[in-house]
Amino acid sequence: MFRFRLYVAHNTYNSGQALANLTALCRTWLPGRHEIEVVDVFREPQRALADGILMTPTLVRLAPLPIVRIIGTLSEAQPLLPALGLGSAAA
Amino acid sequence: MSSATAEVSSLIEDLCRTEQRLKELTGGEVDTITDRDGRTFLLRHAQEELRHSEAARQAAILNALPAHVALLDSRGVVLSVNDTWRRFAGVGAGINYLEVCDNAVIADGIRSVLDGRANTFSIEYPCPSPEEQRWFLLTVTPLAGDHPNGAIVMHLDVTAERRTEESLRLSESRFRQMAENIGEVFFLQNLDSSEIYYVSPAYERIWGRTCESLYENPASWGDSIHADDLHYAFGKFKEGRNSGFDYEFRIVRPGGEIRWIHVRGFPIVDDAGKPYRTAGVASDITQRKLASDTLRESKRRLSDVMDNVEMVSLMLDTNAHITYCNDYLLRLTGWRREEVIGEDWFERFLPFDRGDVRSVHAALLADLPSSSHHENEILTRAGEKRLIQWNNTLLRSAAGEVIGTASLGLDITERKQSEARLRLQSFALNAAANAMIILDRDFRIVWMNPAFTELTGYSEDEAIGSNVRELLSPGLHDAAFCKEIRDTIVGGETWRGEMTNRRKDGRLYPEATVITPVKDEDGTISHFISIKTDLTVERQMEAQLRQAQKMDAVGQLAGGVAHEFNNLLQALMSMAAIIRLRAATAEIATIGTEIELQIRHGASLTQQLLVFSRRQVAQKSALDLVKQVEKASVLLERLIPETITVVVEISPGPLMIEGDEGQMQQVLLNLALNARDAMPSGGTLMLRTGSTSGEVFLEVEDTGLGMDEATQAHLFEPFFTTKEPGKGTGLGLAVVYGIVDQHGGRIDVRSHPGEGSRFRVILPAIRSDGVPVALPSAVAEITSGSGRVLLVEDDKAVREGIAELLEMIGYEAIAVASGEEAIAIALDPPPDVLLSDVTLPGIAGSVLGERLRERWPSLKVVLMSGYLEEKSRADAIDRGWHFLQKPFEVTDLATHLGAAMNAR
Numbered sequence: 003m004f005r006f007r008l009y010v011a012h013n014t015y016n017s018g019q020a021l022a023n024l025t026a027l028c029r030t031w032l033p034g035r036h037e038i039e040v041v042d043v044f045r046e047p048q049r050a051l052a053d054g055i056l057m058t059p060t061l062v063r064l065a066p067l068p069i070v071r072i073i074g075t076l077s078e079a080q081p082l083l084p085a086l087g088l089g090s091a092a093a
Numbered sequence: 094m095s096s097a098t099a100e101v102s103s104l105i106e107d108l109c110r111t112e113q114r115l116k117e118l119t120g121g122e123v124d125t126i127t128d129r130d131g132r133t134f135l136l137r138h139a140q141e142e143l144r145h146s147e148a149a150r151q152a153a154i155l156n157a158l159p160a161h162v163a164l165l166d167s168r169g170v171v172l173s174v175n176d177t178w179r180r181f182a183g184v185g186a187g188i189n190y191l192e193v194c195d196n197a198v199i200a201d202g203i204r205s206v207l208d209g210r211a212n213t214f215s216i217e218y219p220c221p222s223p224e225e226q227r228w229f230l231l232t233v234t235p236l237a238g239d240h241p242n243g244a245i246v247m248h249l250d251v252t253a254e255r256r257t258e259e260s261l262r263l264s265e266s267r268f269r270q271m272a273e274n275i276g277e278v279f280f281l282q283n284l285d286s287s288e289i290y291y292v293s294p295a296y297e298r299i300w301g302r303t304c305e306s307l308y309e310n311p312a313s314w315g316d317s318i319h320a321d322d323l324h325y326a327f328g329k330f331k332e333g334r335n336s337g338f339d340y341e342f343r344i345v346r347p348g349g350e351i352r353w354i355h356v357r358g359f360p361i362v363d364d365a366g367k368p369y370r371t372a373g374v375a376s377d378i379t380q381r382k383l384a385s386d387t388l389r390e391s392k393r394r395l396s397d398v399m400d401n402v403e404m405v406s407l408m409l410d411t412n413a414h415i416t417y418c419n420d421y422l423l424r425l426t427g428w429r430r431e432e433v434i435g436e437d438w439f440e441r442f443l444p445f446d447r448g449d450v451r452s453v454h455a456a457l458l459a460d461l462p463s464s465s466h467h468e469n470e471i472l473t474r475a476g477e478k479r480l481i482q483w484n485n486t487l488l489r490s491a492a493g494e495v496i497g498t499a500s501l502g503l504d505i506t507e508r509k510q511s512e513a514r515l516r517l518q519s520f521a522l523n524a525a526a527n528a529m530i531i532l533d534r535d536f537r538i539v540w541m542n543p544a545f546t547e548l549t550g551y552s553e554d555e556a557i558g559s560n561v562r563e564l565l566s567p568g569l570h571d572a573a574f575c576k577e578i579r580d581t582i583v584g585g586e587t588w589r590g591e592m593t594n595r596r597k598d599g600r601l602y603p604e605a606t607v608i609t610p611v612k613d614e615d616g617t618i619s620h621f622i623s624i625k626t627d628l629t630v631e632r633q634m635e636a637q638l639r640q641a642q643k644m645d646a647v648g649q650l651a652g653g654v655a656h657e658f659n660n661l662l663q664a665l666m667s668m669a670a671i672i673r674l675r676a677a678t679a680e681i682a683t684i685g686t687e688i689e690l691q692i693r694h695g696a697s698l699t700q701q702l703l704v705f706s707r708r709q710v711a712q713k714s715a716l717d718l719v720k721q722v723e724k725a726s727v728l729l730e731r732l733i734p735e736t737i738t739v740v741v742e743i744s745p746g747p748l749m750i751e752g753d754e755g756q757m758q759q760v761l762l763n764l765a766l767n768a769r770d771a772m773p774s775g776g777t778l779m780l781r782t783g784s785t786s787g788e789v790f791l792e793v794e795d796t797g798l799g800m801d802e803a804t805q806a807h808l809f810e811p812f813f814t815t816k817e818p819g820k821g822t823g824l825g826l827a828v829v830y831g832i833v834d835q836h837g838g839r840i841d842v843r844s845h846p847g848e849g850s851r852f853r854v855i856l857p858a859i860r861s862d863g864v865p866v867a868l869p870s871a872v873a874e875i876t877s878g879s880g881r882v883l884l885v886e887d888d889k890a891v892r893e894g895i896a897e898l899l900e901m902i903g904y905e906a907i908a909v910a911s912g913e914e915a916i917a918i919a920l921d922p923p924p925d926v927l928l929s930d931v932t933l934p935g936i937a938g939s940v941l942g943e944r945l946r947e948r949w950p951s952l953k954v955v956l957m958s959g960y961l962e963e964k965s966r967a968d969a970i971d972r973g974w975h976f977l978q979k980p981f982e983v984t985d986l987a988t989h990l991g992a993a994m995n996a997r
Contacts, residue, residue: 011135014124015142043125043133051131058125074122 004028004036004086005065009050011043011058019075020059027076031088063087112137161248164236165190167207172243181248190246199231206233206244217251228255278375281361284334284368286311299354299377301346319343319351335360335368341378353382405481405502408488413438413454416497425504427474442471457485457498468505480506528604528625531611534618536561548604548627550597561623565594569601582610582621591628603628644809644830651811651827652960655699659959660888662699663980666692667894670983674901689982696980701828702811713836715859716757718748718782718789725761726780732766736775743782748789750856756832763825764793764852771797771850789858794851800844808842829854877903878991880925884908885915885941887933895928895986902987912936916944923949926993931958931965939968953993957981 008024010017021040028036043050043058053062063070063086076082115126115136124139135143152175155162161178163171169191174182194200202214214233219226230251236243272279272293278300279293289311292304300317307313318326322342329340337359344352358373399406399419408417415433423430426442433441443450449469456464465485470478481502488497522529528545530538538556546552549565556564562575570592581588587609593601604625611620669692673685726741733739750757761780768778776796783790800808800815807813809830833840837857844850882904886892892908899906907924909915913935915927927945929938936944942954956969957977969976973996975989 011125011133011139012143013146014135014139015146016122016124016139019122043127047127047131047133050127050133056127057119057123059123074120077122 003065004032004063005039006036007039007041007053007062007064009041009043009053009055009058009060009062014058016075017059019077020061023076024061027079027082027086027088031083159250163190163246164243165203165207165246166243169203169207178248202231203233203244203246206235209235217255225252227252276376279372280375281370281372282311283370284360286314286330286371289314290370299352299375300344301348301350317344317346319345330358333358334371338373341382351379352377353379403504405500405504407438407500407502408497409438409454409500410497411458411495413451415441422502425473425479426471443469444472445470453485454498457487458495460487460495478506479504480509528627530556530561530623530625532561532621532623534620536621538564539620545625548596548602548625549594555597566592567595569593569595578608582608583618585610585612585618603632640806640809647811647827648831651702655702656959658695658699659979660891662692662696663959664888664890664894666696666980666982667891667898671894671897671901692980693982698824699980701824713751713753716750716752716754718750718757718791718856719743720747721754721757721761722780722782722791725758725765728758728762729765729778732762733769733778734775737769737772738777740777740779741781742779744784748782748784749859750789750836751859752836752856753832756836760829760832760854761791761793763829764854767825768793768795768797768850768852771795771799773797776849784858785855787858788855790853790855792851792853794849796849799846799848799850800842801846805842805844809840878987878994879903879905880990880994881905881907881920881922882926882928882990883915883918883920883924883945885910885912885927885929885933885938887911887930898983898986899928899990902983902990904990912938912941912944915941924952926953926955926990928955928957928990931956932960939965939972942972942974953996955989955993 006024006028008017008021010021024038028038041049041053043055050058057073059073059075061072061076063072066087070085070087072082072085115123116138121138123136125133125135127133155175156177158175158177160175161181162175163178164173166172169189171186171188171190173186191200191203194203196218199216199218202211202216205211206214212235215231217228217230220229228251230249232247232249234245234247236245272291275293276295276298277293278296279291280289280296281291282289289308292307294304296302296304296307302313302317315323315327319342326340326342329338329342332338333340337357339355339357341353341355344354346352354375355378356373356375358371360368361370361372363369396419400421402419403421405422405425406417406419407415407422410416415436415438418430418433422428423433428441439451439454450467453464453467453469466483467485468480468482470480472478482505484501484503486499487495488499490496523542525542526544528548529542530545531540533539537558537560539558541553541556545556549556551559551564562570574592578588578590587607589605589607591603591605593603595601605628606623606625608621608623610618611622613619666689669685669688671685673682673689676682676685722741722743726739729739765778765780772778772795779792779794781790781792781794783792804815809826811824811827813827830840833854833856838855841853841855842850843853882899884892884896884899884906886895886908887910889910892910896906896908904926907918907920909918912929912933915929916936927942929941931938933941938956938958942952942956946952946954954969954972954974955977956965956974957979958965959979966976975993977985977989
């Protein structure tokens with residue numbers, strides 16, 4: 003089971019892109035075995051501070067360990083999949 | 094100020110550079126940054142994008158709205174409109190809406206909102222158009238802000254809603270009209286009846302209460318319900334609140350009048366399907382109820398009658414399908430109602446012989462009078478047959494059309510069975526061989542069967558009403574016997590016994606009687622049944638049996654005695670012959686002859702005894718009884734004195750029997766001589782012959798003294814005689830009995846003292862072409878012979894006598910006492926003849942003969958015996974041997990030995 007947490011800033015353009023890309027990625031690679039939690043830094047600034055989030059959108063892979071952080075819209079699959087530990091395994 | 098301005102300008106420059114650098118660093122993919130204190134900054138390009146997208150979204154929403162929307166500034170000038178407005182009005186931004194609005198009310202309303210006098214304004218207005226009437230809802234909403242700075246005007250086309258509402262109003266008005274005019278009460282209420290929304294005016298007419306009173310006090314609905322139905326009605330209502338209800342109950346009007354109400358209701362559900370109201374219709378069914386109650390009651394009573402009556406009640410339609418049957422039929426046949434209703438009556442109950450009964454049904458439907466009563470068997474479920482007597486009638490509809498049949502059936506199975514049983518019993522009683530009578534308490538005959546007449550000779554006319562004792566046994570039974578019978582049967586017990594009664598013709602007869610008392614229902618003896626068995630024949634049979642047994646015993650005794658005598662006589666005979674043949678003087682020879690004569694007389698006595706005891710051998714051939722009688726009558730002429738007239742009545746044709754001629758002559762002579770002796774002072778002696786079916790008879794009748802019953806009882810016993818001593822041997826009739834018995838015949842004697850006697854000898858007839866058997870003729874001359882004779886005889890005297898005789902007639906005699914000795918003795922040359930007694934202590938004569946013939950095949954055998962049995966003689970002759978009956982004379986001995994020696 004993959005657990006992701008995506009830090010966004012309202013529905014700003016990049017945050018929206020990141021959420022859309024993450025959702026599509028999970029549907030393709032991890033159907034039925036992922037959880038996505040979305041944290042809006044404007045609504046929960048303390049949580050972002052506690053988690054050390056400096057920028058949005060930031061994706062955190064909570065499981066499987068180790069924790070991986072990726073900043074950006076998640077639009078480039080080539081470097082993204084190995085970083086999340088997905089592409090090679092599937093290939 | 095300038096330094097401050099410079100610093101600001103420098104900071105802005107830093108800000109711009111910072112943002113530019115961040116954008117470069119993140120590739121433009123980051124919207125916010127957060128500093129270490131958790132302050133989040135939205136980057137400017139992101140702010141712009143956000144704002145832009147927000148505006149686009151709002152415009153899209155506005156344009157998508159079906160309403161016409163315009164934004165006015167505080168003066169009423171249109172700032173912007175949505176697409177719908179633009180398409181509809183063609184007017185765009187820039188014009189003052191207040192000026193173009195042609196509706197004063199609307200203009201005033203808008204103005205009041207723009208001025209801040211009103212918070213909102215809305216109005217529905219019609220908008221005539223060439224095609225149709227349209228309706229619009231105008232809403233004016235002030236633009237957000239503390240003071241008026243414009244407003245949003247929105248027109249919404251509500252034509253559809255307006256129409257729905259219109260039609261709703263119309264339908265409600267129609268409903269109301271209807272609800273208020275129908276006879277039933279329509280009502281609408283909440284679920285627990287605590288609030289009435291509507292009740293139609295018929296309520297007032299039926300309930301006698303005002304609608305207002307119900308609206309004000311909904312509980313008065315329950316108050317009106319009859320106390321007896323209250324619980325039931327509420328129960329039904331609760332039960333059907335969510336699903337619908339339908340029940341009947343009574344109400345009490347204010348005046349006390351009772352009405353029957355039929356109420357039906359259903360729940361009204363909300364969008365979620367949950368009931369929230371109850372609607373219903375209540376109607377006054379008092380008239381119908383009363384009518385149907387009356388009908389139901391009368392039907393129920395009829396049905397009760399039908400179910401309780403012990404008769405089958407049945408209705409069939411025109412196709413003979415069962416439309417109704419009562420419980421009795423079901424109980425009788427074991428079927429369940431649902432298994433018979435609608436079924437074909439004949440298929441279900443008459444799986445056999447349906448044709449006839451179907452035709453009855455057809456005849457009934459055709460209204461033929463013959464069909465109203467009939468009987469037929471029906472079959473129960475278990476397969477038992479029941480006979481039903483039917484009473485049928487046609488069923489017609491109100492219009493007179495035949496719709497079926499109705500039948501009442503009585504189960505007469507038992508009745509028929511008991512009728513049949515009674516018939517059978519009655520038949521049996523009448524047909525019974527036993528005489529039966531029924532007596533009343535005074536022993537008077539009240540009923541009798543035909544056998545009673547046969548037994549007693551009394552007809553019904555003579556017997557019925559008579560006292561049975563006075564009729565059958567006056568003076569015959571003593572008082573004690575009568576009392577015993579009376580005490581037994583009056584005491585309720587059955588009496589069994591034998592008694593002698595008198596027939597109508599005066600003759601007495603023995604009977605076995607059983608008298609049984611008959612009790613009526615309360616146990617009182619009402620009648621006696623007497624069953625009588627005639628014992629006359631049985632008594633005769635018993636007598637005959639006793640007689641036969643006695644004769645048999647006497648015969649055995651006589652036979653035994655005769656045998657001993659024969660041996661004795663044989664010894665004497667041999668010695669007498671020796672005396673005669675070797676006498677020194679003529680005088681002694683005469684004595685020897687005299688002795689021989691006396692021995693012969695004795696031998697003839699034993700001969701007769703043997704005949705009586707059936708040990709004499711009959712030499713049977715075909716004989717004509719008529720000729721025998723003729724022959725005997727010639728002989729009799731010399732024996733019968735002249736005082737007696739002899740009459741011979743013979744039948745014309747021959748009467749053939751198979752018999753021994755000598756014995757037949759002896760029968761005739763013995764009977765005739767007895768008859769003669771019975772007529773010392775003369776009379777008539779009649780000889781007759783005749784025939785009945787398959788039998789022939791000869792009769793000897795005299796007109797002499799006659800015999801009483803005691804004499805007749807002993808008539809055929811040996812040595813029984815009525816003659817004076819010396820006049821008779823008492824063997825005459827015993828010999829007749831023996832001969833007739835041996836010939837398969839019987840003797841019928843009729844005699845009464847002073848009335849003479851008649852002896853009838855009845856013999857089985859044979860066909861007239863019976864072949865006569867040639868009789869061996871006796872040889873009187875003594876023929877001397879020669880040869881060796883082996884004599885075996887256990888009786889010493891007899892052995893010595895015979896041995897001497899053998900030597901006298903020229904034979905060499907070797908005498909031994911037993912078969913064992915005969916076998917042991919060595920003889921050379923072998924004997925020519927074996928002369929042996931049949932009955933020997935060890936090896937029997939016949940066995941000895943066989944053994945010795947094995948040793949000397951040419952040996953001749955002559956057997957002799959004091960007993961004369963058919964079997965021994967036949968055995969001997971079968972083997973080609975000779976047989977000598979003791980006592981034999983020397984001539985017999987010489988003849989048989991000579992014949993044996995000469996045979997090859």
